[in-house]
Amino acid sequence: MILGYGRPSLPQGWLMVDTSIMSGLSRTAGVAVLLLSAILACTADVVLVPAQPSATDDSTATDTTGTDTTIVQRATLTVTASVDPQDAAIAAQLGWTGGILAGATVTARRGFTTFTDTTDALGQATFAEILPGTYQVSVLRALTDAERALLPAEQGGLTAFGGGAQVTVTPPTTAVTVTTRATRRGSLVISELFPSSWLGDQHYYFGGFVELYNNSDTTIYLDGKLFGYGPFFHIDAPEYDRPCSLTQQWQADPEGLWAGIVWRLPGSGRQYPLAPREAAVLAADAVDHRLVDARWPDLSGARFEFLGAADVDNPAAANLTIVGTPYATDLLGHGPYGWSGIKFIADTVDVASLPTVQPPNYRVPIPRIPREKILDVVYFESHPAFWEEYPQFVLCPVLISPVFDAGPAFWYDEVAFVSWRRRAAGPFLLRSGSTVNDFEIIAAPTPGIVP
Numbered sequence: 001m002i003l004g005y006g007r008p009s010l011p012q013g014w015l016m017v018d019t020s021i022m023s024g025l026s027r028t029a030g031v032a033v034l035l036l037s038a039i040l041a042c043t044a045d046v047v048l049v050p051a052q053p054s055a056t057d058d059s060t061a062t063d064t065t066g067t068d069t070t071i072v073q074r075a076t077l078t079v080t081a082s083v084d085p086q087d088a089a090i091a092a093q094l095g096w097t098g099g100i101l102a103g104a105t106v107t108a109r110r111g112f113t114t115f116t117d118t119t120d121a122l123g124q125a126t127f128a129e130i131l132p133g134t135y136q137v138s139v140l141r142a143l144t145d146a147e148r149a150l151l152p153a154e155q156g157g158l159t160a161f162g163g164g165a166q167v168t169v170t171p172p173t174t175a176v177t178v179t180t181r182a183t184r185r186g187s188l189v190i191s192e193l194f195p196s197s198w199l200g201d202q203h204y205y206f207g208g209f210v211e212l213y214n215n216s217d218t219t220i221y222l223d224g225k226l227f228g229y230g231p232f233f234h235i236d237a238p239e240y241d242r243p244c245s246l247t248q249q250w251q252a253d254p255e256g257l258w259a260g261i262v263w264r265l266p267g268s269g270r271q272y273p274l275a276p277r278e279a280a281v282l283a284a285d286a287v288d289h290r291l292v293d294a295r296w297p298d299l300s301g302a303r304f305e306f307l308g309a310a311d312v313d314n315p316a317a318a319n320l321t322i323v324g325t326p327y328a329t330d331l332l333g334h335g336p337y338g339w340s341g342i343k344f345i346a347d348t349v350d351v352a353s354l355p356t357v358q359p360p361n362y363r364v365p366i367p368r369i370p371r372e373k374i375l376d377v378v379y380f381e382s383h384p385a386f387w388e389e390y391p392q393f394v395l396c397p398v399l400i401s402p403v404f405d406a407g408p409a410f411w412y413d414e415v416a417f418v419s420w421r422r423r424a425a426g427p428f429l430l431r432s433g434s435t436v437n438d439f440e441i442i443a444a445p446t447p448g449i450v451p
Contacts, residue, residue: 075171077127079106079178081119081139083161087182090155094147101161101180104141107436108167109410110134110383132171136383136410138164139178140437142425157184159425162432164407181406183433187216188225188345189376191279191429194419194445196289196296206334207289207296209447210282212345214274215428222274223267226349227282227320228369230257230342230404232327233359234381236394241360244396250357254401256368257344257377260327261336262351263306263320272303272318277428280304281447284335286317295417297445306335323351325364340380342400346373371403378435379408380420407434419445 081101083091088099096102100123108115110133117125119139141161151158163180191213196205210227214220233247250258265272265282274280286305289296299305300314307319311334320335336343346369356365379400387393399408409420420439423430429450430438 072131073171074129075132075169076173077108077130077135077137077167077169078173078175079108079117079119079125079127079137079139080175081106081123081125081141081163082177082179084179084181087161090151090158090182093151093155094143095150101139101141104139104161104180106178107138107140108135109138109436110136130169132169135167135169136164136407136436137167137176137178138162138407138434138436139180140432140434141180142430142432145426157186158182159185159428160430160432160437162406162434162437164434164436181433183431185215185425185428186376186431187214188220188222188274189213189215189422189429189431190343190345190378191450192419192421192446193343193378193380194297194447196284204292204296206285207292207299208284208336209297209299209302209445210336210343211279211447211450212274212282213279213422213429213450214276215431217276219276220274221267221270222265222272222280223269224348225265225375226262226323226344226346226351226369226373227265227336228257228259228262228344228346229336230259230344230377230379230400232260232341234341234396234399236396244394247359248396248398250359251396252398252401253368254371254403256370257342257374257404258357258366258368259344260366262323262326262367262369263336264323264348265304265320266318277450279448279450282306282320283317283447285312286314287312295444297447299447302447308334310334324367327362327364327366340382342377342379342405344369344377344404345375347375349373374404376431377404378420378439379405380435381408381410383410405433405435407436409436409439418443421446421451424451 081104083096083099083101102119102121102123104119106117106119106125108127115127115130117127119125139162143158143160161180161182163178165176165178167174167176190210192211194209196208231251233242233251236244281299281302282304283299283302284306286299286302288298288300290298302317304320305314305317307313307321349369351367354367356367358365381399387395418441421442422438423440432438
């Protein structure tokens, strides 16, 4: 019996549920079990088994039965890409004027449907005859080598202008302006996240990993670096005394990330060097998971692994340990699980010295990792179309401060066996400040292999 955990980052107060039991229930009965679990529990989490997606979430609005008298009204979405006024001087050096971002790739995603266009001389991209609904819009303008050569030396690490927004499209027309920021390649970045996935109708999270990458020209020492989960307050949960009106102060705090769980990499200073353009794998369990399923990766050569209370311990992989008292324990003592929510990597800091807050119905206070210590942030979230299946859960209007991520990445569910990998941008990896721009879905995990 394999227990699933954390589907996806639901409010604290849910029981772990055996998915082999859940798979035998109807959707209505399954949700009823979850609601009963919420009443009985106070500190654990639950697996919410998702509906299997259809082949497409689009519709031709054509009645093939002769009984449907409804008409689906289409809409036009116009996206205008602008440059953040704070980056006006950089835009001028590149020869861009008027705050307009021409030649940018604009992507609008709704469930499994994706539309792509390029902004014209007015900075606009138009999507006609699309279905109404909630779309994740991203804007990306990667700089060419010739453009980077126009910038002064102090701007040498600048790679792109990027931004994103969540837009509700309604007929007949909807217009939105997306502000983009100049972003730099950074130093230490998260280059791949593989959550492990479904094993039949059950979760198998122990084959998951996080990959870190040195996106700079100098050696980075990983000693003492922190990996953690950002705020979990993205769902309106008034039944737990945590409505969005209260939790947004923590979820969207621009001064730092309120971290429910934090792990520290080992080392005292210069024990774990990471050379330029080298990757290091942080495995949930550093073993060969192909023995469980041939699609899972061999992580026995991982450089690090998360050590838990009920975990295998590969002596060849250095152990990450939990810092302080987490708001909830890691997955059965094995480490991080799933991919929804905020993940970050930060420079070393004494967590015990940081400001803390104890939200309603939390067992322990949680610390705020200061903004100046944050090295990289990614945010993956279930698509609003998923939450429409469960109307008792409503996404908060602000998911994260744009100083950390201007565009989280949305997907429908975790059924597909896929991994999220950061895109390449010339000789380095893309870091535009928008997860939805920076990452692509790949069909199989590639631990330690960076494009």
